[in-house]
Amino acid sequence: QVQLVESGGGLVQAGRSLRLSCAASGSIFSINVRGWYRQAPGKQRELVATITAAGSTNYADAVKGRFTISFDNAKNTVYLQMNSLQPEDTAVYYCRWTRIGVYDYWGQGTQVTVSS
Numbered sequence: 001q002v003q004l005v006e007s008g009g010g011l012v013q014a015g016r017s018l019r020l021s022c023a024a025s026g027s028i029f030s031i032n033v034r035g036w037y038r039q040a041p042g043k044q045r046e047l048v049a050t051i052t053a054a055g056s057t058n059y060a061d062a063v064k065g066r067f068t069i070s071f072d073n074a075k076n077t078v079y080l081q082m083n084s085l086q087p088e089d090t091a092v093y094y095c096r097w098t099r100i101g102v103y104d105y106w107g108q109g110t111q112v113t114v115s116s
Contacts, residue, residue, distance in 0.1 A: 009110030052109030
């Protein structure tokens, strides 16, 4: 059974950094896209960043220039480096691994809280 396990969340002051990790366990093949999403209280879940199997990345406008998504194939782990965090980045962050039309896995979420 496939599991995605996120880690790295926490409480930080505005302007600081965090790195989130999402590691996959179990048999999971031919993933097209890996991504990070977030959901703030009272808001819909939104895309933060994605990375394709070819390494192409895409970012929400709100995080461009501050967040970086990457994938370590040897560790089967996707990362989200978050710099210059702001209170509006406070949310539960979820990772998602997708093989279009076949798999769509979500992690359990990790809380990120940014204090002003």
